[in-house]
Amino acid sequence: MQDTSHNSGTLDWTQWLCPGPRRVFSADEMACAGQQPWPKFVDGYSYSNAIVLLAVNYNSFQRGFAFGICAVVLACVWLALWVARRLWLRPTRWFLNLASWGAALLLIALGVVARFVFHLDRTHLEAPLLIMVAVFVGTATAWWFLTLYRVQQIEARLRELIDQEATLKLARRLATAQIQPHFLFNTLASLQHWVDTRDERAGPTLSSFTRYLRATLPMFERETLSLDEELQIVRSYLDIMQARLGARLSWEVQTDPGLSELQLPPGALLTLVENAIAHGIEPALRGGRISISVSQAAGLVTLDVSDDGAGLCNEAHEGGIGLANTRSRLQQQFGARATLSLQTLSPGCLARIEIHTA
Amino acid sequence: MNALIADDEEGPREQLRLALARLWPELNIVAASENGVDAWDDYLALEPEICFLDIRMPGLSGLEVARRLTALERPPAIVFVTAYSDHALSAFEAGALDYVLKPVEDARLTQTLQRLRARLDTPAPAPDLHKLLQQLLPAAKPASRPIQASLGREITLIAPEDVIYFESDNRYTRVIHSGGEALIRTPLKELLAQLDAESFWQIHRSVLVNSRCIASAIRVDENSMVLTLRGREERLPVSRQFQGLFKGQ
Numbered sequence: 001m002q003d004t005s006h007n008s009g010t011l012d013w014t015q016w017l018c019p020g021p022r023r024v025f026s027a028d029e030m031a032c033a034g035q036q037p038w039p040k041f042v043d044g045y046s047y048s049n050a051i052v053l054l055a056v057n058y059n060s061f062q063r064g065f066a067f068g069i070c071a072v073v074l075a076c077v078w079l080a081l082w083v084a085r086r087l088w089l090r091p092t093r094w095f096l097n098l099a100s101w102g103a104a105l106l107l108i109a110l111g112v113v114a115r116f117v118f119h120l121d122r123t124h125l126e127a128p129l130l131i132m133v134a135v136f137v138g139t140a141t142a143w144w145f146l147t148l149y150r151v152q153q154i155e156a157r158l159r160e161l162i163d164q165e166a167t168l169k170l171a172r173r174l175a176t177a178q179i180q181p182h183f184l185f186n187t188l189a190s191l192q193h194w195v196d197t198r199d200e201r202a203g204p205t206l207s208s209f210t211r212y213l214r215a216t217l218p219m220f221e222r223e224t225l226s227l228d229e230e231l232q233i234v235r236s237y238l239d240i241m242q243a244r245l246g247a248r249l250s251w252e253v254q255t256d257p258g259l260s261e262l263q264l265p266p267g268a269l270l271t272l273v274e275n276a277i278a279h280g281i282e283p284a285l286r287g288g289r290i291s292i293s294v295s296q297a298a299g300l301v302t303l304d305v306s307d308d309g310a311g312l313c314n315e316a317h318e319g320g321i322g323l324a325n326t327r328s329r330l331q332q333q334f335g336a337r338a339t340l341s342l343q344t345l346s347p348g349c350l351a352r353i354e355i356h357t358a
Numbered sequence: 359m360n361a362l363i364a365d366d367e368e369g370p371r372e373q374l375r376l377a378l379a380r381l382w383p384e385l386n387i388v389a390a391s392e393n394g395v396d397a398w399d400d401y402l403a404l405e406p407e408i409c410f411l412d413i414r415m416p417g418l419s420g421l422e423v424a425r426r427l428t429a430l431e432r433p434p435a436i437v438f439v440t441a442y443s444d445h446a447l448s449a450f451e452a453g454a455l456d457y458v459l460k461p462v463e464d465a466r467l468t469q470t471l472q473r474l475r476a477r478l479d480t481p482a483p484a485p486d487l488h489k490l491l492q493q494l495l496p497a498a499k500p501a502s503r504p505i506q507a508s509l510g511r512e513i514t515l516i517a518p519e520d521v522i523y524f525e526s527d528n529r530y531t532r533v534i535h536s537g538g539e540a541l542i543r544t545p546l547k548e549l550l551a552q553l554d555a556e557s558f559w560q561i562h563r564s565v566l567v568n569s570r571c572i573a574s575a576i577r578v579d580e581n582s583m584v585l586t587l588r589g590r591e592e593r594l595p596v597s598r599q600f601q602g603l604f605k606g607q
Contacts, residue, residue: 182414185441189461190369196376244367282366283416285393285548310416 020093020144021151030090033157038088043081050077062124072110079106080139084146091150100140107136180274190244201243208239216267224263224333227294231255234273234292241277248287249277255294259301262355265329271322272305272351280309280349288348299358306350313342313349323351330355359478360406362389364397364423365439366415370460374410374439377462382471394418395547398426402563402599406434407478413440417551421495426555428488431602435474436487502553507533507540514540519557522571522587523594524549526564561585562597575604 012022025034054070061069083099111129114120187209194202215233225233231253238251273290281288288309295302323340330338330353337356342349361378365371371390378385388404391397395417401409409427411420418426420438427433438457456470504515516535525532526546533540550558550566558566573586575596583596583604596604 181442185460186367186370189373189441190367192461193369193373193376196373244369246368248366282414285395285416 018093018097020096020147021091022093023151023155024092025090025151025154029154029158033161034089034154036153036157038085042084046077046081047074050074065118076106076135079103080143083143087143087147088150091147091154093147096143096147099143103136103139107132180278183274187240187244205240205243208236208243212236212240216270222266225266226260227255227262227264227269228260230264230266230269231292231294233267234269237270237273238290241281245281245287248284249281249290250288251290251292253292255292256296259294259296262301263333265326265333268326268330268353269303269305271326272303272353275322275351276305276307276309276349280307282309284310296357299356301355301357303353303355304350305352306345306348308345308348310347313344359384359408360386360388360404361408361410362391362397362400362404362406362434363387363410364389364391364394364400364415364420365412366393367412370412370439370441370462373460374462377464377467378410378471381464381468394420394423395545395551398423398550399547399563401427401434405599408435408437408474410437410439413438417548421491422551425488425491425495426560428491429602430599433487435478437470437474505533505540505542505544507542509540516540518553519568519570521558521568522590523565523567524558525566559600559603561600561603562595565594567594 014022050073054073058066058070080103083103087096087099110132111125114125114128187205191202191206191209193199194205212233215229215236235253238249242249242251269292273292276290281290288307290305290307293302293304323342327340330340334355339354341352341354343352344350363371363374363378365374371392375387375390378387385408388406389397389400391400394415397409397411397415397420398418401423409423411423413420415423420440424436424438427436436456439460439462440457441460443457443459456473458467458470502518504517505521507514507516516533516537520537521533521535523534524546525534527541529543530541531544531546531549533542546564546566550560553566557569559569559572560566567585567587571587571590573588575583575585576593577583581598583601584593585596586593
């Protein structure tokens with residue numbers, strides 16, 4: 001895709017016949033990176049220059065031809081600008097060359113017309129022709145530079161967009177893959193204590209923690225996880241929280257064996273369970289219960305995570321990023337067939353993912 | 359020297375307790391509270407000189423407990439204990455308040471304890487922590503729900519603004535409101551976590567009064583003070599800890 005002829009060191013012989021950038025942009029690329037407006041002041045600048053030059057030289061034109069010369073010059077300026085504008089919209093070397101050859105032919109045609117139609121002699125023609133050749137070279141060079149500049153500009157913009165996209169993707173992945181630091185260090189604090197005091201909770205919690213880490217760290221590399229895999233992560237997470245919170249937490253999982261291979265965006269269920277813990281159970285003085293249920297009926301799969309804790313059940317409070325992220329990844333995978341909603345229970349909160357499979 | 363530890367999780371709480379026992383054996387841990395409201399209540403009952411507060415706790419957060427503590431006449435030294443250094447803590451890095459990270463490391467805790475001892479030996483004028491905490495914390499709690507008091511089969515709903523004062527009474531809390539009296543089961547310390555601290559002032563470990571209903575504060579002698587209420591006969595005692603609320607302007 002990238003034009004590498006500049007960097008590869010080998011000579012590009014086509015540049016002799018058809019100079020200009022090799023890169024051709026697709027309509028999509030132009031649509032997203034080539035929408036810069038044509039700089040209007042170029043028109044004004046060109047016309048005013050032409051008019052000033054014509055005015056200064058007006059008296060030296062032959063009588064009877066002055067008006068015609070002015071018209072031809074202005075028409076040429078208009079034509080040159082039209083070509084430039086085309087090149088701005090579609091900077092291809094084919095059009096650049098076509099336009100240059102066309103201008104050369106026009107120049108020759110003008111010379112022929114002057115010589116044979118108006119019967120001007122050589123001495124009268126020499127000076128104007130020389131000027132016209134100079135103007136032609138200048139114009140063609142301007143087109144050439146314009147095309148080069150334009151291609152570079154669009155390439156740079158495309159690169160910028162690709163970088164932006166990559167950064168965004170990375171940020172999105174990090175936001176999802178984020179293991180809550182509070183969770184990490186609080187778990188480590190409990191483990192530290194249990195190891196120090198040779199508490200028997202240390203062993204099982206450490207293995208749940210290992211399972212959790214092993215499952216969550218690579219999980220965001222993948223596009224989807226099966227429901228079974230996701231529930232395994234959720235169980236390890238709840239095992240850890242159970243050890244830490246003790247009697248303050250109780251939980252249950254009810255699942256439909258027929259759905260074990262259902263593919264979900266990684267972490268979809270885990271995010272809901274983490275929210276239930278963080279906003280429902282942890283802030284409640286007496287803790288609470290988390291119920292996870294997965295069921296299907298008539299082409300509708302329902303995944304429920306509910307708690308009976310103290311949580312305020314609204315999105316702003318649920319910590320934004322997690323839910324918004326889960327929602328957008330569900331949308332990516334299922335389109336309009338999947339929804340994620342929150343519902344206030346008294347007491348508690350119900351987070352529900354519904355997927356229409358039919 | 360007495361200290362209080364507050365953390366809602368047993369593991370970190372006990373880890374800190376053991377670390378303190380190792381590094382400062384003379385320090386007497388008088389309370390290990392399991393949430394913010396207990397921490398506040400335990401403080402009022404025992405008045406330890408040092409409080410180790412977890413930031414994330416149910417009921418009242420560590421920052422909210424600290425705000426209440428720093429509003430007192432003679433606030434204790436506060437050390438925050440947290441799993442992860444939130445941006446909120448950077449506000450304290452000036453050294454006014456200290457914090458340690460969980461799991462607590464002996465080396466870091468030793469430093470903190472040294473600073474703590476130095477500060478307790480030569481009490482310097484405390485910087486205005488209260489103001490700092492006020493800025494950090496949201497000003498008002500979200501609108502409180504009405505209080506539901508059941509009497510037989512009837513449940514009366516009492517709007518918080520109609521309450522004149524709450525008083526703990528054994529296992530119940532007495533609600534004295536404009537329409538009479540009621541008993542509820544919610545302990546006072548839990549109520550104060552739900553109510554707006556600006557409208558309901560705690561004047562005693564067991565009394566929470568609606569500030570709009572206070573008529574006057576009367577100093578009885580060196581140590582005691584009572585409140586009179588608008589349109590009511592009774593006088594409510596203000597405990598020494600809260601007498602600083604009434605200074606005159």
